[in-house]
Amino acid sequence: MKTEETVKVTIKLKKSDHDKLMEKVKESNTNISDYIRPIILDDIYNRTDKMNVMEQICKVFTLCTKIIEDEEIPKKHKIELQREAKKLCLK
Amino acid sequence: MSKIEVEIPKGQYENYDAVDKVISYILRLDDMNLVGGYGVLITNKKNIIEQFYAVKQFYGKMEGKQIRHIIFSVESTLYFNPQQVKILGYWLAQYFGNERQVIFAVHTDTKHLHIHMGINTIAYTNGAYQAYWQIEELKAYAEKCVDAMADMVWFGKSINAESLC
Numbered sequence: 001m002k003t004e005e006t007v008k009v010t011i012k013l014k015k016s017d018h019d020k021l022m023e024k025v026k027e028s029n030t031n032i033s034d035y036i037r038p039i040i041l042d043d044i045y046n047r048t049d050k051m052n053v054m055e056q057i058c059k060v061f062t063l064c065t066k067i068i069e070d071e072e073i074p075k076k077h078k079i080e081l082q083r084e085a086k087k088l089c090l091k
Numbered sequence: 092m093s094k095i096e097v098e099i100p101k102g103q104y105e106n107y108d109a110v111d112k113v114i115s116y117i118l119r120l121d122d123m124n125l126v127g128g129y130g131v132l133i134t135n136k137k138n139i140i141e142q143f144y145a146v147k148q149f150y151g152k153m154e155g156k157q158i159r160h161i162i163f164s165v166e167s168t169l170y171f172n173p174q175q176v177k178i179l180g181y182w183l184a185q186y187f188g189n190e191r192q193v194i195f196a197v198h199t200d201t202k203h204l205h206i207h208m209g210i211n212t213i214a215y216t217n218g219a220y221q222a223y224w225q226i227e228e229l230k231a232y233a234e235k236c237v238d239a240m241a242d243m244v245w246f247g248k249s250i251n252a253e254s255l256c
Binding site for chain 2: 052053054055058059061062064065068069082085086
C-alpha cells in the first residue's frame with residue numbers, strides 16, 4: 001500500500017496557496033512581522049534537507065498554536081491564522 | 092498527595108482505535124479553552140485524531156502502542172486555577188513536544204485539577220517509535236515545572252519555560 005506517497009501528495013502546499021496567504025495578510029492590514037512572518041518563513045517551501053515535510057508542518061502547527069494562545073493578538077487575526085493553517089491539515 | 096502526581100494508566104493501547112479513544116477521553120469535557128498541544132493544530136477532536144494518524148501513515152508505522160496516555164494531577168492546596176494549569180500543561184508537554192505530537196486538556200471535574208495528555212508514539216521528526224519514558228525522570232521534571240508555576244503565581248516571578256527542559 002503506497003500510503004506514504006499518497007500522504008505526501010495530499011499535504012503539499014501549492015505555491016498559489018502560499019501567494020494567496022501573503023495576499024490575505026496584506027489585505028487584512030496585519031503586521032507581518034508580528035504575526036505571520038515567522039510562519040511563512042518557516043513554511044514547507046524553506047525546508048532544508050534536514051527537515052522533512054511532516055516535521056516542517058508539525059513545527060508550523062506548534063508555532064500557530066503558540067501564536068493563537070497569545071492573548072494580546074486580536075481575535076480576528078487568530079481566526080484568520082487558524083483558517084490558513086488548517087489548509088495544511090493532514091488528511 | 093505530593094505537589095504533582097504522575098500516572099500512566101494501564102493498558103496496551105495497541106488497538107486500531109486507541110488514538111481515537113484516548114483523544115476522545117482527553118477532550119471529553121468539551122472545553123477547547125483548556126486544551127493545548129505541540130505539533131498539532133487545535134481544531135476539533137476528529138481533526139486532531141486525523142493529525143495523529145497522518146504522522147503514523149507518513150512514516151508507515153502503524154504497529155505497537157499507538158499513543159501514550161499520561162495524567163498529571165496537581166495538588167489542590169497550590170490553588171492554581173485552570174488557566175494556570177493549562178500553562179503548566181504546555182511546560183509539561185514540551186518534554187515530548189520537540190519531537191512528538193502532544194495533545195492535552197485540563198480536567199476540572201475532580202477535587203484536584205489534572206491534565207490528561209496524549210503523546211504520539213511516532214515522532215514527527217524522524218518516525219522514531221517510543222512508548223516508554225523513565226517515570227522518575229518525568230516526575231522530577233513535573234515537580235520542577237510545578238515549582239516554577241508556584242514561583243510565577245505566588246511570587247510574580249517571570250519564568251523562561253524553555254529553560255525548564
